[in-house]
Amino acid sequence: MLSLADLVGDEFPARRAVFRPGAVPDPGEIASVADIDRVLTGSGLRAPGIRVVKDGSVIPSAHYTSPSTYGYAGLDDVVDPGKVVRLYRKGATLVLGTVNLLLPRLHELCKTVERDVGHPVDANVYVAPPGARAFDVHCDAQDIIVIQAHGAKEWTLFDDIVPNPGGGKLVAPEGDGSTYELRAGDVLHLPRGMPHLVRTAASASVHITISVNTLTxxxxxxxxxxxxxxxxxxxxxxxxxxxxxxxxxxxxxxxxxxxxxxxxxxxTAPAVHEMIYSRPAFGEAHQGGLFSQALLGAPIGPSDRISLRPGTWPLVGEARIKAGDRTFRVPGAVAAACELLMSGPAKVGELAGDPGEAVKIARALVELGLCAPPAPCP
Incomplete structure (x- = not known):
């Protein structure tokens, strides 16, 4: 899995734009066109999960939703793929909000970045037809990391950074700005408050925006x-x-x-930890493989490596682990092992003096969903 350094190098947070051509060799590994197609056409997407925008205006959801039935529940905000595609063909940009929750590899990347920056992280996907301009010049309240996934897109950036931009806003910067053309695999990091204008030219575009939702x-x-x-x-x-x-x-x-x-x-230190990491903005940790592990199981050996799931921020007591809104009462040895793993991955055998006991501890952490199933050591 890519890291923050893979995306933006050592310059984070930067107070200037950072452009890194080709930083992501295969963006389809994070979110492919087929992945996005499945979200739009095969996931039962509801209106809060998508915005449709054209020339600076948000199109009302009534233009692209239809009544539907899930079981016995009648819903009137289910996205109609046919209507969405017709709007796209007429020049509208599709914005899939917090779509990392529906794309496991993208979610894992967000949670990996979150671990490095310490602030909540999520991602939107922007699908734009040729010749599109979704929003006017604006700045965001977040640091954003843009990954061009398909096609090309033109970003014009302005140096008039807005300090403490709050919820983001439209701006009228002076000068022509600096223009970057992003192609598949390119990465662009914008500091929070940097005004920008985004357009497509002859090519359609899909880009991922990873947002660091800065806590204040x-x-x-x-x-x-x-x-x-x-x-x-x-x-x-x-x-x-x-x-x-x-x-x-x-x-x-x-x-x-x-x-x-x-x-x-x-x-106090525990109270500050809980006040920060229990915020709903952090959401759930990456849970990939959780059900497969429960259904199929997998052997765990002392030489395997184990780590906390990306996006897990445990608060550890003597016989208690609190992660988000969940609290687990655990033996002291399990709590101590969890605290050890907060410093980074470790071999299962390092979790306790006795190999058999270490395996039991690792299995408990995996079953609680705090650790991913371990990978064999090379």
Missing amino acids: WADLLKGFVTDLLRSDEYAAALPMGAGLAERVQPMVRQYADRLAAALTEAA
Whole structure:
């Protein structure tokens, strides 16, 4: 599996664009045209999973959905492949959002990048016909890594980086910018806030955008402060009487100081870990092979190598492992082995002094879904 360094080299995060021609030798291994066809035509895709855009405008989903039935449930937002393809032929760009959840190899890559950057990562796929322009010049709130998967696409980048771009926005940069033509296998990294315009020329295009959904200090502090403000102290009513604002204003500093002291006390290392990695934005770790392992099983030996699944961020206690919204009560030896694997892959035999015990520990971590089935050592 490709790593972050394979995609962008050593320049991440960069405060300038990084263009790496041919960095991905076979982009079809990540997401092929056949994979995207299956998502569009054979997955029962629903409207939230796709946007259809043309000349800067989003086409309402009613133009490409049809009523459908799943079992006994009537649904009115199921994507109609025929309608989508007709819109594409008329010049519309298809945007498959968070499509890594439907493409296992792309999901594994996102989770591998996520492990390197420490922030949530997901991916969109953009399918554009020749001569298309989906969006006007805009900037994104994320660092993005673009992988050209098929055809070619022209990216015009502007140096007027917008600091702290929030949700991203349309911009009107000065100058002509710098233009890059991406062909299959090329990679382009844009820092968050860099304005850009994307177009196709004579060729149709499929590109993958891996988004690093940057967590901010506001995200972290808001979580702690929200929890603290639920205490009885802050549920007390403001005083009654005339001139309320004038009476309360001198007291604000007092409550703010208490809140700051409580925040400092609450922000222990385990609490910060949980506040960050339990966020829904991180989603589930890469779960490829989980069912096959449960159904078929596979022998595990002391010489096999084992590692945490990409996107697994465990919080380990003496006899507890918490990963996302799941908590497992486990023997202390299993918890200790999980903590060891947080530093990187290891041989199964290194998980315990006794080889038989080490195999039992490895099997437990695999069955919990925290570790992928081990690969034999070379």
